Amino acid sequence: MDMKLSDYAKKAGISYRTAWRWWKQGNLTGHQLPSGTIIITSEAIEDNLKPDLIACIYARVDSAQNKDNLDRQAERLKDYAIARGYKIYKIVKEIGSGLNDNRKQLAKILVDPNYNILIVEHKDRLARFGTNYLEILLKELDKEIEIVKQSEEEQDELMDDLIAIITSFCSRIYGLRRSKRKTEKIIAELKYNGQECD
Structure with missing residues (x-):
């Protein structure tokens, strides 16, 4: 049964904004009525209710002296994502303190719409403090943070x-x-x- 984009979003458990983005990106099949209402076709609904798990990998170290560790960290996360069957959208490496709230690479990926799972090795790789706020923000954007190791x-x-x-x-x-x-x-x-x- 065909359904409006808003109904599809509810059924899929995503925000309307995300469903709209998927529609604009061509990830949903349907048509738009002259009134502007978007109708998702029944054939596409079952296929699209479970979106691909698209991962953005974020690796970070404090200083340039640890660059080798940064590369190894990124490789471990890449292997992890592949083993979980995720599609890897991007691997982001950053050098900077976990206390620095002006990390440019992290800021870019937080608002990037092209993935739905952010993978980090440890919670501290993301930030020393305030990771709960980041999780809340990303949840609103229909993204989740996946922490590979819980303690460090x-x-x-x-x-x-x-x-x-x-x-x-x-x-x-x-x-x-x-x-x-x-x-x-x-x-x-x-x-x-x-x-x-x-």
Whole structure:
């Protein structure tokens, strides 16, 4: 039975905006009435109710020194996606802190309409904080985040993030000139206390 695009969207469990995008991209078969109403044909409905799982892979490391790890991370994610039977739309590699909220590559893929699964190796690869907000945003866009490994032990990277936080707060409290000295002092004390605990 043919149905309106809005009814198709409800049946497929997607937003009308996504159904409209699929229609515009030619992924749905049907016709448009003179009134503007889009009718999806019955033959196409069953085929299209389960869209292809199209993956965007996002790999990230903190610094250029870890570029080899970035390449290996991307390869592992690619193998994972292939094993799951996903179509790979794009592999995005980025160098930048997980605390940086101005990562250009991540910003681009968050609004990219051409995939429906965002694959990351660890939650921290996406962001150190606020990943729940990203999940909510992507869910609204009919996308999901797939995290391959749920936990991560990366002490060096956590230390880099801690230094970034301390530097940021010191520059706000003490001004740019004194912040470097204050940051170095705090980090030295943290390292000293950490060694005492060992």
